[in-house]
Amino acid sequence: MADWRATLREKGYRLTPQRELILGAVDRLGHATPDEVLAEVRTASSAINISTVYRTLEVLEELGLIRHVHLSDRAPTYHAVKGTTHFHLRCRNCHQVISVDEEEAAAFVSSLRERHGFEPDVGHLTVFGVHTDCPEPVDQTDEEGHHHEH
Numbered sequence: 762m763a764d765w766r767a768t769l770r771e772k773g774y775r776l777t778p779q780r781e782l783i784l785g786a787v788d789r790l791g792h793a794t795p796d797e798v799l800a801e802v803r804t805a806s807s808a809i810n811i812s813t814v815y816r817t818l819e820v821l822e823e824l825g826l827i828r829h830v831h832l833s834d835r836a837p838t839y840h841a842v843k844g845t846t847h848f849h850l851r852c853r854n855c856h857q858v859i860s861v862d863e864e865e866a867a868a869f870v871s872s873l874r875e876r877h878g879f880e881p882d883v884g885h886l887t888v889f890g891v892h893t894d895c896p897e898p899v900d901q902t903d904e905e906g907h908h909h910e911h
């Protein structure tokens with residue numbers, strides 16, 4: 762994360778303290794929804810509200826410092842962009858998120874390229890399913906009734 766500023770300077774941007782605070786929160790949390798980011802930054806600054814968080818997350822994504830993925834059908838989840846690209850596995854039973862290096866999708870990606878002439882955005886990919894040996898007992902009831910998973 763130390764090269765944030767250098768990257769931004771090259772692009773002609775600078776990180777305001779507020780943006781830096783929000784970027785730091787995303788980085789610490791690993792995968793965070795706007796609400797989770799707000800809860801995290803509130804410990805440092807009570808001046809930040811949810812619309813500031815949404816706006817700042819959009820700016821940080823435009824700057825290429827974070828990106829979003831869809832881990833539920835509610836607000837997108839953000840993660841910091843560093844190192845190699847990863848995609849996500851989301852367990853529907855225990856809701857755990859597993860990050861998998863894009864390397865592991867190589868065969869799938871080359872098949873999509875060759876057979877469909879399609880270049881997938883692997884970093885935006887989430888595979889929903891269940892752990893074959895999930896630590897949580899299987900719960901068939903839906904906590905919110907109308908909620909659906911992808």
Ligand SMILES: [Zn+2]
Nearest residue numbers: 829830831885
């Ligand atoms: Zn999206």
Ligand SMILES: [Zn+2]
Nearest residue numbers: 792840847860
């Ligand atoms: Zn991620």
Ligand SMILES: [Zn+2]
Nearest residue numbers: 852855892895
């Ligand atoms: Zn699980």
